[in-house]
Amino acid sequence: MDVGDGREGRRLEWQETQVADGGPESGRLEPEPGGRPCIRRPGIEPSFRAGRTDVTSGTDNAGVVSAVRGSVVDVRFEGRLPPVLSLLRMGKDNGIAIEVLTQTDPHHVRGIALTPTQGLARGMPVLDTGGPLKTPVGHAVLSRMLDVFGNTIDRGPALADVQWRSVHHAPPPLEKRSTKSEIFETGIKVVDVLVPLERGGKAGLFGGAGVGKTVLLTEMIHNMVGHQEGVSIFCGIGERCREGEELHSEMREAGVLPHMAMVFGQMNEPPGSRFRVGHAALTLAEYFRDDEHRDVLLLIDNIFRFIQAGSEVSGLMGQMPSRMGYQPTMGTELSGLEERIANTDTGAITSIQAVYVPADDFTDPAAVHAFSHLSASIVLSRKRAGEGLFPAIDPLQSSSRMATAGIVGKKHYDLAQEIRKTLAQYADLKDIIAMLGLEQLSEDDRKVVARARRLERFLTQPFFTTEQFTGLAGKLVGLKDSLDGCERILRDEFKDLPESALYMIGTIGEAKKDAKPDPPTKPDGNPAPPAPKAGHA
Ligand SMILES: Nc1ncnc2c1ncn2[C@@H]1O[C@H](COP(=O)(O)OP(=O)(O)O)[C@@H](O)[C@H]1O
Numbered sequence: 314m315d316v317g318d319g320r321e322g323r324r325l326e327w328q329e330t331q332v333a334d335g336g337p338e339s340g341r342l343e344p345e346p347g348g349r350p351c352i353r354r355p356g357i358e359p360s361f362r363a364g365r366t367d368v369t370s371g372t373d374n375a376g377v378v379s380a381v382r383g384s385v386v387d388v389r390f391e392g393r394l395p396p397v398l399s400l401l402r403m404g405k406d407n408g409i410a411i412e413v414l415t416q417t418d419p420h421h422v423r424g425i426a427l428t429p430t431q432g433l434a435r436g437m438p439v440l441d442t443g444g445p446l447k448t449p450v451g452h453a454v455l456s457r458m459l460d461v462f463g464n465t466i467d468r469g470p471a472l473a474d475v476q477w478r479s480v481h482h483a484p485p486p487l488e489k490r491s492t493k494s495e496i497f498e499t500g501i502k503v504v505d506v507l508v509p510l511e512r513g514g515k516a517g518l519f520g521g522a523g524v525g526k527t528v529l530l531t532e533m534i535h536n537m538v539g540h541q542e543g544v545s546i547f548c549g550i551g552e553r554c555r556e557g558e559e560l561h562s563e564m565r566e567a568g569v570l571p572h573m574a575m576v577f578g579q580m581n582e583p584p585g586s587r588f589r590v591g592h593a594a595l596t597l598a599e600y601f602r603d604d605e606h607r608d609v610l611l612l613i614d615n616i617f618r619f620i621q622a623g624s625e626v627s628g629l630m631g632q633m634p635s636r637m638g639y640q641p642t643m644g645t646e647l648s649g650l651e652e653r654i655a656n657t658d659t660g661a662i663t664s665i666q667a668v669y670v671p672a673d674d675f676t677d678p679a680a681v682h683a684f685s686h687l688s689a690s691i692v693l694s695r696k697r698a699g700e701g702l703f704p705a706i707d708p709l710q711s712s713s714r715m716a717t718a719g720i721v722g723k724k725h726y727d728l729a730q731e732i733r734k735t736l737a738q739y740a741d742l743k744d745i746i747a748m749l750g751l752e753q754l755s756e757d758d759r760k761v762v763a764r765a766r767r768l769e770r771f772l773t774q775p776f777f778t779t780e781q782f783t784g785l786a787g788k789l790v791g792l793k794d795s796l797d798g799c800e801r802i803l804r805d806e807f808k809d810l811p812e813s814a815l816y817m818i819g820t821i822g823e824a825k826k827d828a829k830p831d832p833p834t835k836p837d838g839n840p841a842p843p844a845p846k847a848g849h850a
Pocket residue numbers: 520521522523524525526527528529703704705776779783845847848849850
């Protein structure tokens with residue numbers, strides 16, 4: 314582990330406590346020499362936690378619960394006071410975990426619970442585990458589903474042959490970082506043509522609720538995981554629990570599970586656990602990058618929930634809220650996580666993150682902070698989703714650092730600029746069309762509108778992940794075919810074909826020759842939308 318060794322000095326002090334295989338924390342359920350029974354975390358949902366693996370031996374530093382306020386717990390220690398970020402165990406079978414966040418006086422620490430605190434009472438004994446929250450790393454985690462403690466939650470057997478590492482690390486130092494400007498093809502036309510992703514970059518999928526962030530992210534996993542040689546790590550933060558289960562079975566069916574690990578802290582879990590699950594996933598990603606020298610694809614759904622969990626923790630700890638009620642430490646918390654997603658000479662972490670935008674307000678501080686960390690921002694618009702133009706990416710609001718002539722090549726760049734220009738002109742003309750009707754436009758403007766509307770339709774695409782409820786077979790389109798299609802539309806090759814002929818197709822060769830003629834335009838210039846057969850919303 315040459316890379317790891319080079320970074321040793323920079324890792325937080327907890328790194329020293331890392332235990333190799335067979336150590337006291339490697340998952341064996343033996344009583345300790347002192348006769349004290351081994352401490353294991355009982356399941357929060359016992360039936361689902363059968364595969365639990367975290368076993369913490371603890372130190373002999375014992376304390377007593379002195380106050381419980383929901384998720385906030387005060388503990389009194391007579392001897393050594395555990396440092397900040399220590400993990401404390403308490404309650405029945407030591408099943409309740411608390412992370413120390415402040416030392417309030419020489420004898421008291423205050424921490425946030427990572428588990429529900431039901432049953433906790435003043436006077437209960439507390440065990441200092443002598444280290445921070447740890448997560449298992451190693452080959453054994455591939456194809457598994459874990460929670461924030463590293464317990465398996467896929468009903469499979471417990472993890473064996475893993476190392477336990479602290480979830481807190483410093484980002485790699487500047488001299489270890491590397492940058493390459495390479496494109497990551499997704500097979501999704503509008504992404505590859507207008508907002509190309511960067512290998513080793515961070516891309517964000519921004520949008521309000523229900524505009525298709527999760528669907529787009531899942532489609533990208535589907536299209537990319539099979540082709541890329543590295544490993545993929547999916548991290549679910551604060552979203553619906555069923556999404557984890559669905560993803561797991563989809564990935565198993567697609568046969569890509571052996572190269573994938575999943576870590577979940579969904580919306581039913583306490584804020585403390587949602588706040589740390591991203592760190593646990595990153596620790597896994599760093600292991601594959603630094604120890605195994607592999608490229609990692611890290612998918613996060615949803616990074617906004619990380620900020621939200623941080624805000625809940627901050628509020629519970631009694632900090633004054635800052636702008637719009639967010640925590641004053643939001644910037645540092647987010648960059649602490651995002652900066653760890655970095656590329657070194659030995660491996661790259663490419664990350665795609667969904668970012669929920671509260672109330673579709675893109676000036677929300679959480680969205681603004683997330684924007685600043687990303688190399689590509691893909692903005693999903695509710696209007697497009699309403700028109701059935703899926704994926705509902707708004708090309709004029711989305712941007713990518715890769716979309717320059719030096720990286721994608723002059724031909725691609727010029728074409729992308731021309732597409733943007735056409736779409737922007739159409740957007741400007743929309744008001745006039747709404748007031749006066751399409752007929753009042755000049756001949757040239759009408760041509761622009763026809764091209765833009767055909768481009769918009771061509772840039773929709775049926776997805777593999779939505780096959781069940783759209784009834785359309787998914788399509789993967791190479792960059793060359795996508796560019797070719799756009800170019801031919803701009804050259805007016807398809808002006809005599811109805812717009813609907815280009816809707817939800819793959820390559821331009823699939824344009825439906827037998828499509829029905831377009832319905833007459835409504836006063837706002839929009840024909841009735843070709844509604845998708847969405848099964849559920
Ligand atoms: N590419 C798509 N094709 C067809 N329907 C889609 C597509 N993307 C999203 N939808 C519809 O929108 C719904 C919400 O999408 P989802 O990804 O769960 O939203 P979000 O994660 O942004 O809240 C889906 O259940 C589906 O009906």
